[in-house]
Amino acid sequence: MLGNLPAETTSFVGRSVELATLDGLLRRNRLVTVTGPGGVGKSRLALRAARERRESCPDGVWWVELSPLCDPVLLAATVADHLPVAEQSTRTAAEALCGWLGDKQLLLVLDTCEHLVSACGHLIGELLQTSPGLTVLVTSRQRLGRPEERVFSLSPLPPEGAALTLFKQRAAEAVPHLSPSSFDAPARAEAAVAVCRRLDGIPLAIELAGARLRLWTVEQLAERLDSRFEVLADTRAARLPRHQTMRTTIGWSHELCAPLERLLWARLSVFAGGFDLDAARDVAAGGPLEAEGVAPALAGLAAKSVVRTRTHRGRSGYRMLDTIREYGRQWLRELGEEDEVARRHAERCRRLAHEAEAGWMGPDQLEWYERLTAEHADLRTALEYLLATDPAAALDMAASLWFFWFCCGHLREGRDHLERALALAPEPGPARDRALWALGMTAFLQGDMETALHHARRCAEAATDTESGLRAAYLLGGAILMPGDPEGALDVCTPVIDAADIDYSPGLVLCVLARIYALTNLARYAEAAAEATWLRDQCAARGERWMRAYADYMIAVTALALGRPDEAAVHARAMLAGKRLLHDSFGIALGLDLLACALAAQGEGEDGALVLGIGQKCWRTVGKAQMGAPRLTAVREECERRARATLGDRAYDLAFRRGMSTGLDQGLSYALKGDFAQGS
Known part of the structure; x- marks a missing residue:
């Protein structure tokens, strides 16, 4: 099934009635x-409700965790990041989402929205209005206040039922020699119920308390918990009893931590997402x-359940639940360390950006992609902090992440950060020139050639070394080439490449790629x-993959033009395999068009039409099909002409529609294997 649901890492106990009720609400309400x-x-x-709904959602169930997001301006872009919306146009993120969701039947889950209630309500209203097959499930401490909203207020677990079961499970996890039967003795059973009752049946509070059984008996826990509530309960605060219970329980867990554990808890609250031990040392030591x-x-x-272990995109680490993070952040503020720890966190992320930039074009490219994707929320948090406190550092960091914006599908966010940093740090210098180039790159891939051309010319004028000159030439040449001037692009790129005294760099390979495109457009296929x-x-x-895949693409283009469609299909599939690893939707869309053309040229019209349909579906996630470039559009049109000539219009249309109705992952698998009959 399509979707991105996270793994269940906590117990799901005693919620069958609530689950059935929620499922019924989702069936009847949007x-x-x-x-x-x-x-x-x-x-x-x-x-759990989302998992139950997967079979009834043809286009999947998609989960978006919003707790790390602070800036409501980035809400739509964040939602788009979690969906297969690789929009590469100048449309807003909200417009792109509306366009992609328009004909879909899916469930979208927005988790933890209470700090973004207004923005979430506005975005959801737009999406529901334009996407009739969309259902949205929200979790929030407060309702959104929309007229079509149905609210399901979740109550705590019954103390003598599900809460007790959860407590016994947590106890067994904390103390291996305990089992459910260990609570059969009357005094112990009564104490366990008393604990659950005192904690109002709130699952997180029960789990935190259960972790203390490593040190105390259940009877001791009940006694000490009761006394702690009397001491810690804040009767002055105008909180609902259950809010007070949760806060008191966390406060009690905080008191039971060793002093250095408390300090670490406070400092770790700066992380928006997950973190590993090295990250914790970088930010929290001192x-x-x-x-x-x-x-x-x-x-x-971790033993006290304050942090939890997690695995994300193959990387092991830790995470902190929102409620616990909020408590830690309050203590960090009271310690007077909030700004210092945020600065350390931002500096760590800035170093990470520099290291990733240096390693991007090498053998660790895939690992860098996975790592930065996993740390995306913290990169965003760091940039927001630097924009507010040190715009020059924000400019440097945003420019260093050019490949993340350009190659990893975050064009809108990158453009936003770069434009804001450039506005806040207007001083001329190398960092500003790098940021202007990165901004031009994002505009280029969005199809905004006018902006790309403007920044390319400024970068070309400011270039002071070989690498900056190569990068500027790539951007300028590409912005000239895409609207249809290959001779102009060649005139820009060739002198800079010929004068370069380096064997390999991002600027060199990009500029060579632009020259290859120009040569093919001029029908100089052998060169x-x-x-x-x-x-x-x-x-x-x-060991570089991203650019290598585009080189395979160009080899396929030239092979096809030289009458070798079998060779073209081999290289088109090699290109698709590389782009799939890096989730480059733009590259995948290009590769599918080219593979379709190679198949049609081999006389495999039905397979060509099917792959063209799959590619067209992919283009719909990217934005403007073929970026509107004449050469790229011509590839698709030539494929369609050949396939129609082989099949006839009716058979072509049937195969094309079959491709359009195939899921992208499934369709890409078929295209790579050539096993089209199985997917029909």
């Missing part, structure tokens, strides 16, 4: 909000908490093939 206090299990219930003390303190927090083969070999020797 917007359902699950409300309740922190820790009551809203996300748990929503995740003062009484020395670097070698971070690991044992982190292990202590283009030779350069594309050289480029592919250079990238392959260094």
Whole structure:
């Protein structure tokens, strides 16, 4: 099934009635909000309900966790990032979402919306109005207030029922020699019920308390918990009892932590997403908490359920639940360290951006892609902090992430950060020139050639070394080439390449790629093939994948033009395999068009039409089909002409529609394997 649902990492106990009720609401309503206090299990219930709905959602169930997001301006872009919407046009993120969702039947889950209520309500209203097959499930501590919203208020677990079952499970996890039967003795059973009752049946509070059974008996836990509530309960605060229970329980867990564990808890609250031990050391070590003390303190927090282990995109690490993070952030503020720790966090992310830029064009490219994707929320948080406190550093970081914006599908966000940083840091210099180039790159891939051309000319004028000159020439040549002037592009790129005294760099391979495109557009196929083969070999020797795939694409283009469609199909599939690893939707769309053309040229008209349909579906996620470029459009039109000539119009239309109705992942698998009969 399509979707991106996270793994269930916490127990789901005693919610069968609530699950059935929520499922019924989702069947009858297009917007359902699950409300309740922190820790009551809203996300748990929503995740289980989403899993139950997968079979009835042809276009999938998609999960968007919003807790790391602070800037409501980035809401639509964040939602788009979690969906297969690789929009590469100048439309707004909200417009792109509306366009992509227009004919879909899916469930969209927005988790943890209470800090973005207004923005979420506005965006959801737009999406529901333009997407009749869309259902939205929201979790929030407060309702959105939309007229079509149905609110499901989630109550805590019954103390003598599901809450007790959850407590016993957590106890068994904390203390291996305990089992459910360990609570059969009357005194122990009564104490366990008393704990659940005292904690109002709130699942997170029960889990935090259950972790203390490593140190105390159940009877001791009940007694100490009761006394702690009397001491910690804030009767002055105008909170609902269950909010007060949750806060008091977290406060009690905080008191039971060792001093260095408390300090680490506070400092770790700066992370918007997950983190590993190295990240924790970078940001949280200092003062009484020395670097070698971070690991044992982190292990202590994990044992007390303050942090939880997680695996994300193949990387192991830790995460902190929102309610617990909020408590830590309050303590960080009271310690007077909020700005200092945020600065350390931002500097770590800035270093990470520099390291990733240096390693992007090498053998660790895929690992860098996975790592930065996993740390996206923290990169965004760091940029927001730097924009507010150190615009020059924000400019440097945003420019260093050019490949993340350009190659990894975050064009809108990158353009927003770059434009804001350039406006806030107007001083001329190398960092500003790099940022202007990165901004031009985002505009170029969005199809905004006027802006790309403007920045390219400024970069060309400002270039002071070989690499900056190559990068500027690529951007300028590409912006000239795409509207249809290959001779002008060649005139820009060739002198700079010929004068370069380096063997390999991002600027060189980009500029060579632009020249190859220009040569093919001028029908100088033998020259283009030779350069594309050289480029592919250079990238392959260094383990680089992103640019190597585009070199394979150009080899396929020239092979097709030279009458070798079998060879073209081989290289088109090689290109698609590389782009699939890096989730480059633009590259995948290009590759599918080219593979379709190669298949049609081999006389396989039905397969060509089917792949062309799959490619067209992919273009709909990217934005403007073929970027509106004459050469790219011509490839598709030639494929359609050949396939129609082979099949006839009716058979062509049937095969094309079959491709359009195939899921992108499934369609790409068929295209790579050539096993089209199985997918029909």
